[in-house]
Amino acid sequence: MRIPEHLAIIMDGNGRWAQKRHLPRLIGHRKGVERVQDVVDECLALGIRHLTLYAFSSENWGRPREEVEALMGLLGAYLQRELKRLPMRRIRLLAIGELDRLPEKIRSVLDEIIASTAGNNDLVLTLALSYGGRNELVRATRTLAREVAAGRLDPEAIDEARLAGALDTAGIPDPDLLIRTSGETRISNFLLWQAAYAEFVFLDVLWPDFSAAHLHRALGEFARRERRFGLTASQLDAGEEEAGH
Ligand code: FPP
Numbered sequence: 001m002r003i004p005e006h007l008a009i010i011m012d013g014n015g016r017w018a019q020k021r022h023l024p025r026l027i028g029h030r031k032g033v034e035r036v037q038d039v040v041d042e043c044l045a046l047g048i049r050h051l052t053l054y055a056f057s058s059e060n061w062g063r064p065r066e067e068v069e070a071l072m073g074l075l076g077a078y079l080q081r082e083l084k085r086l087p088m089r090r091i092r093l094l095a096i097g098e099l100d101r102l103p104e105k106i107r108s109v110l111d112e113i114i115a116s117t118a119g120n121n122d123l124v125l126t127l128a129l130s131y132g133g134r135n136e137l138v139r140a141t142r143t144l145a146r147e148v149a150a151g152r153l154d155p156e157a158i159d160e161a162r163l164a165g166a167l168d169t170a171g172i173p174d175p176d177l178l179i180r181t182s183g184e185t186r187i188s189n190f191l192l193w194q195a196a197y198a199e200f201v202f203l204d205v206l207w208p209d210f211s212a213a214h215l216h217r218a219l220g221e222f223a224r225r226e227r228r229f230g231l232t233a234s235q236l237d238a239g240e241e242e243a244g245h
Helices: 014-020 025-046 058-062 065-088 104-116 133-149 160-166 212-224 233-242
Strands: 006-010 050-057 091-096 123-131 177-180 199-202
Touching: 014 025, 025 050, 025 065, 025 123, 025 212, 050 058, 050 065, 058 065, 058 123, 065 091, 065 104, 091 104, 123 133, 133 160, 177 212, 199 212
Parallel strands: 006 050, 006 177, 050 123, 091 123, 177 199
Antiparallel strands: none
């Protein structure tokens, strides 16, 4: 079966899962963290090389203060646990987003894990934290504009590769498959540039109920779809022959 090299997930529906059970939203988020741990293990077992999770969006800062604090608390606890486990587990951790908006304690544990897992490469786990695709593009534009203003970059030399290299995801391949749970069918400002050719699979399951079976269903759907990147089928066949497979 054709497996995506890079899987990205919008983990949605924690709040609704809790509401349905008359529980505080925090309990839904807590269950959500358990699913994060399961999906990371499953991706490692399947040989998926990149997993990117939308854990906290730029827009999530606008949620009630108690919920933001609860999410930061869960994230901090998750990272503390992973700090002990990840270096031994063939997983490399990366983070994308406006990381300087995160609490200092979270930033420092993140830096520590990123440094201590830098040599691991079975699975690259990228957490999108305080992340928004438009914000990322604005920051990348500023980076390039500063280079131009300093006389180090010719505006004509700015091409797709140069812009991609200024994004938080520089060096990470584009996602091949993007899954969103909870039945919503929006991209919600996630990986706007990078998802240009991604396959989208929307699942009608709330994130705390997401299981290995749901992941396998999405992977099966991905394997069945034909990806053409804007080319014709015969152009693609010719390209594959050239590449020798
Ligand atoms: C969407 O549920 C989910 C989030 C806002 C954040 C996802 C966060 C986690 C799974 C936990 C933290 C992650 C890590 C990596 C430790 P929602 O609250 O928007 O659900 P709703 O749409 O039903 O209200």
